[in-house]
Amino acid sequence: MAPVARETDIVRLLSAYDRARQNLIPILQDVQEQLGFLSQDAVGAIAEHLQISENDLFGVATFFTQFRFTPPGRHCIKVCQGTACHVRGSGLIMEELSQKLGIHAGETTSDREFSLERVACFGSCALAPVVVIDDKVHGLLTPKSADELVDEMGSRRDETVSEA
Numbered sequence: 001m002a003p004v005a006r007e008t009d010i011v012r013l014l015s016a017y018d019r020a021r022q023n024l025i026p027i028l029q030d031v032q033e034q035l036g037f038l039s040q041d042a043v044g045a046i047a048e049h050l051q052i053s054e055n056d057l058f059g060v061a062t063f064f065t066q067f068r069f070t071p072p073g074r075h076c077i078k079v080c081q082g083t084a085c086h087v088r089g090s091g092l093i094m095e096e097l098s099q100k101l102g103i104h105a106g107e108t109t110s111d112r113e114f115s116l117e118r119v120a121c122f123g124s125c126a127l128a129p130v131v132v133i134d135d136k137v138h139g140l141l142t143p144k145s146a147d148e149l150v151d152e153m154g155s156r157r158d159e160t161v162s163e164a
Ligand code: FES
Pocket: 080, 081, 082, 083, 084, 085, 086, 120, 121, 122, 123, 124, 125, 126, 128, 129, 130
């Protein structure tokens, strides 16, 4: 997970960019790298810097699945939606995990434990369908085995809590 910068760091970050609209995507990427997500305050600061409306900014940012508007969870689950994974059922895995966690891609569970993301090819197509959890690649999954992986993450959390 990216280091979390203070909101005031955003002002410094923005000062490195001209107020040109074509800088919107690089700025969004840079801010998300720093904060881990695009906070409401950051969106406001970026829109003001580029002199565009927040609606315009959202219109562009929501077009790209890489941008998130809620803080990431403690565990980040990325489901590959590349072609090889797609034809081998990654859509069903996404559906299963979405239903299990009660969130859609781009969202975080209310306890901030899990976030779910849809991403393009990880370059591990031979293992399709692939899910990456906290940067660890899990391949040749089925909806059931993906479900079990998430259960394992949850039971590790329970162990940590009971040890505390
Ligand atoms: S398409 Fe999923 S790893 Fe390549």
